[in-house]
Amino acid sequence: MNTVHNRILCLIHVLRRRLDRNQLTGAVPSNLNNLTKLAELQLSNNQLSGPLPNLTGMDALAYVDLSNNSFDVSDVPPWFSTLPSLTTLMLEFLKVSGQIPASLFGFPQMQKARLRSNLINGTLDLGSQYSKQLTLVDVQDNRVQELYYGGYSNELQLEGNPYCDQQGSVSKYCDVAQQSNPAATYSTPMQNCGASVCTSDQEMSPNCICSYPYEGTIVFRFLTFSNTENYTYYQTLERYLSGSFQDNQVPVGSLSLQNPKINLYNYFEVDMWIFPSSKVHFDEPEVVLLANLFSNTTFKAPPGFGPYYFIAKPYPSFAAESGSKSKNAGLIAGITVGGLLLASVLAGLIIFAIRRRRRKVKKATEQSLPSGSWYPSQGGSGVPQLKGSRLFSFEELTKCTNNFSEENVLGTGSYGKVYRGALDDGQLIAVKRAQQGSLQGEHEFKTEIEMLSRVHHRNLVGLVGFCFDHNEQILVYEYIPNGSLRDSLSGKSGVHLDWKKRLRIALDAARGLTYLHELANPRIIHRDVKSNNILLDHHLNAKVSDFGLCKPLNDDMKGYITTQVKGTMGYLDPEYYMTQHLTEKSDVYSFGVLLLELVTARKPIERGRFIVREVRNAINKSPDLHDLRELLDPAVCINSTLPGLDRFVELAMKCVEDSSADRPWMSEVAKEIENIMVLAGMNPYIASESNSASFGGERRSHPYQSDVSFDYSGGPYSPKVEPK
Template sequence: MRDKASWRILLLFLCVTSFQVAFGVTDSQDASALKSLMSQWQNVPSSWNQSTDPCDTLWDGIQCANGRVINLTLPGMNIKGTLNDSIGLLSELTHLDLSSNVDLGGPLPASIGELQKLTNLALQGCSFNGTIPSEIGNLKNLTILALNSNNFSGSIPSSIGLLLNLDWLDLADNMLTGPLPISSATTPGLDNLTNTKHFHFNKNKLSGTISASLFSSKMSLIHMIFDSNSFSGPIPDTVGFAQKLQTLQLDNNKLSGNIPININTLTGLYVLNLANNQLTGRIPSLSLLTNLSLLAMDNTGLTGQIPRGLFALDQIKQVLVNNPLCQYAKYSNNLYCQSQQKNLPPYSTSLANCKSASCTGTQKLNPRSCTCAYPISGLMVFRAARFNDISDSNKFQEIESSLWEQLKLAPNSIYISDVAITLDKYIEANVAIFPLSGANFSTSDAIRLLTIIDNQIYIAPEMFRPYYFIHHQDQLPASWGSSGKDNGTAPQVKGTRCFTFEELKKCSGYFSENNEIGQGGYGKVYKGYLTDGVVVAIKRAAQGSMQGAQEFKNEIELLSRVHHKNLVGLEGFCYEQGEQLLVYEYISNGTLRENLVGKDGVYLDWKKRLQIALGAARGLAYLHELANPPIIHRDIKSTNILLDESLDAKVADFGLSKLITETQKGHVSTQVKGTIGYLDPEYYMTQQLSEKSDVFSFGVVMLELITAKLPIEKGTYMVREVKTAIDQYDQEYYGLRDIMDPKIVNQAKNISLRKFVQLALECLKDSEQVQMQLKVLPHTRGAQVQPRTPHTLSQLPVPFQLLLDVHSAETEGPALAPLLNATDPLYPYPYPAHYIFSLSALFVPGSLRIQTDWVQSV
């Protein structure tokens, strides 16, 4: 009871300054939508948590602006489930990428049409079925629509013809039927899409004729890939209007009639594939197609004379096999009527430098470092490659280098294997992408890379375009065991990297003294530089501080799920060769203690100190209330609060904390941990651990922000010194001027200082006083104020007014603006039986009017 009441004080303090912890910065509709989607999905990233705020706690794959979700990108995350109607509530969404989640399926909801700000819709490589909803035509801002490699059936909705900004339209590899929709007086059609550069309709069951109305001189079309359908009738002459065409693939259909003569006017063509149709007549002159790299007309029924000079380009050969004209004696022995296959082996990235190295399990050998790792891997398919020699190392090395350059990876970190030509005459290859360091990619890095590839941000070399990529649903387990190899018991840490001990040795200068930046009870902390230039802090456990293997695993699995902007982020870990190491993000401005003492180039004014208190309190509140299970820090102090480049607070060292369940709260600890001066006396005396232990320590830090003094300094206890100095009648400095940090004496005064000190003292309430209150309360019926349900700021009960100073509205007012703009919060916590402070404020530029109403409840 006492623990909860004391902690509520700190939570209520957060409410007066920000609603972010209690209600989140995410728009309530967006938060509800995401949590509804989450309820339908399995294998969501570990950062997704029903009790946390998506925008405030950095859910993987979520990007926000002003509290609204604008990007939802989770490609290749092995998500299982369906996409429900809640997706339509994310009305500010501009990018939706759920591609390469093969077990994500079901019908595509009609509510997708509500996302009218959407520019990218990437759902390829999933298992969606049913018809494509006509409401998709409402997405007028779409530039990329990728629905390929699913199980969609029915016809192509004519409403797609309304997507006039579309650049990429990919409906390939489904079970779509019927003709291509062409506009009429009452309905739109594909012929309206004059800005679209890519029509990818291959590998469906589309039928009917290819309408002459589809083409016009206004078209921007460069890739027309219609192969492997059941189109019939002639190739329309109007195809010659599409003067920007580079790829025309009509093979494996039922097309008949003559090849249009005006194809010869498509001088930008690189690929012309008409194979496996029912064409007749002669081959027209193609003399103007000087850029042509691949020509295929085999098995089409062509007869008559072959135009002179057709095969002037060396690479255009073997294209007329199984045509009647090849039966003539004058042609039968020519190369273009013979099927010639090279016997050279297909290309594969060389592993010669790795000699006899090999990997076990699902790990793969990184060609760059010859170490074992878990790459991002998948099948890359090139539907209109401009060559057919899959042994050509120069070409595949070009795509390797383009991948690592554009993905910002290390040279030679791409491995290509199993290159083949499919029955559809596509070229496909398995591509493995290896991390810069560590054994696997973090979840955020994997999302970043897959988004670049899936959304055509990666630009392949011209001879390979267009491509698509289907990610293999590989698990990315962390190495675990003394040898660094996966033994099947790896913790679930997709959000962090598993580092080898050798990697961390090198990046820390072999744990040199020059790189040592701190030391604590757990061990030493070193600054490290990863191979990609990222700076990290490496905490190396001393021999006497190491946990058992299972305990260390459990801790890492939990910490990988803890994400908050006011907590130092865990980047990875290492557990091998008898070592336990945690790798954290590096925080550039050091500890709060260092900055209070005086760090070169850093000045902490009163407003910044208030913001630091707020940030640290938010991080601590997250650990206590939103982490699952909750975490008690046990060592809150100014050296465990770090300041980043913006001097925002981040709580550190919670990785060495105590995880608690409801049944463990208040249990007797076998070992008291903490730092003298910050340590809760009740915890020290009773050894009963609770969140109040952290709240007490935080109260000490708050007084340290005012005085800049250590808790125990020159034999004086700073908390007692503050309590003794307090003068209720000193309206300006509350009696603390002589012990305040001189740097803020002229800034921190009046109401804002008084309320800050009062809140700190609430956190420091003596154990005896709290126990007396707990004994009295049950016998004072009606004395305790009953909770109300606040809906606006003016109804929100809070214990103290912080940040507001009626004598300095010009200074403090702007900091309050976000608070005053917050609306419709529902504060879920019961109010403590101390003071209820009702605040209603009207913020007017240049002034601030405050009304206060104090109610004594005990």
């Protein structure tokens, strides 16, 4: 339990972000209030139990949300009166009992208190010194009997309390429907457009110009303010947006914000219409520029607005001039007829090619599949299109792993267990067997195998085959003998890595990832780049492994909006975490952390210290890297100057830039490592021929073993901690 508590504390301390909606269980650590500099605490919509957390002493807390958990019945806690920075308190659907102190509403920055569905009783006393910023007090469905509001005139919700059941009570505070929300009615002011009317497919801009706007919804995952009725925030957002359009040379004439609201997940969203300048519609390159502005988070939101993502609507077809249509009608008709004839010929050729290919695949499948079927229930249909991988029977894998003997277990993870095995020809293999809770659907498993079977590169761990017999899902990989990079950096493997070997490993891993990003078909984002997933072969060549979290991209995709943020803490791209927008640059961030790990031999998060922050602070103190020496691995830099170290660290820090737009592409990273190797007197185009036997002691661990790092596998909003 202490380990789980420590990890929760580590998550809160390092991320300083949302941990809501993550199926967290158990009690909140009793020493949570040691995090005295924490500004936001969001633990709502979990399955937390035990006593209500003690937040006494957390004077920096501005936003607290503990709603929808299973905490014990609790009296109103003393810290209700001791959090001077508090702006928002959300404790809904809990079991908080007693009378709320008036001092809660008197904090200078207090804006919203949502305490719906508790056991609050007695008199609701807002006092006479309530905050001037207070805009909402919601205590619906409690046991409040009396009310004193001292002249307070903003939103107060009391419906469902005995106070509202009293005979003759006609208070407006007892009818939520009578209280309006000004924020829900905000829209960018329009000029006086008189009798101007647009056609049905166009919209009128605030400047009274009819055109086709670029539409979408910008969703902010967090706000540091809670007074969403204050129009000043929307005007500031409009000003920042306009400035960003101007700075990035996007021809925008005006924009309109509409329908701001807090959605089901407590995200703040605003509809946005962006109108073109001096014309009816945006050109296609301009639409792409607009889309990239938000998808790459080039737009920097104003203070108070947290991380965001943008949901765009399809832009209307680009209008064609009617004169051009009439003049070219004959030409269009001719092209159409010719196109139809050409299409018919091509269709015939494609059908012929497909049928011929199917016959070949069927024949090859019948010759290579020992069981004669892919899905036992479908009699030979649905065979995956494999390239270089084979189908194993369950009996074969049972034999080669000695009946999945515990003696052959190499490690255990969230997917299942990995076993060492040997084929009849002597080839060693790693057999990854899914446990029942990790099984995918048949279609998903087939799709994953087809993708993995197409990935072939000397710096990627190869898929040997798979098994789908007996309702099993088993992947068979080549066996990599020298363990993981993490093993070598920690000294567990007995393999010593000098500076040149580390440069070679960095280049190998970069080349493997470059292949995934740019040459694989489809392109692949790894999503879990870390030292435990970089394996070393006999010659200490590095191979990228574990594609369990990888995400394929179609050619027309610039990124991927995920519904689950996945990865490993310490390596996780903060922009991906905040926006859920996954791109190749997310792997680049993780790789940058890996580069820092190579020169320091430290884990990304060690004893509460984040290696990226530690290196950045050291560089800021001493640009000549003098202060960085204390962080470097003494096993590689004792009394010596490492050639190319400054450029190596500079490259790592470019990879871990907060904004993905400021990070290099993986191919650029690989090229720079090649240049650094030349500075170190190495030839980057000659593979390593070092044999681990000359560097090693007896191996004491294996790449598939459990490690103390933990996966980050969050829901749509925040992380879930799973020990590996």
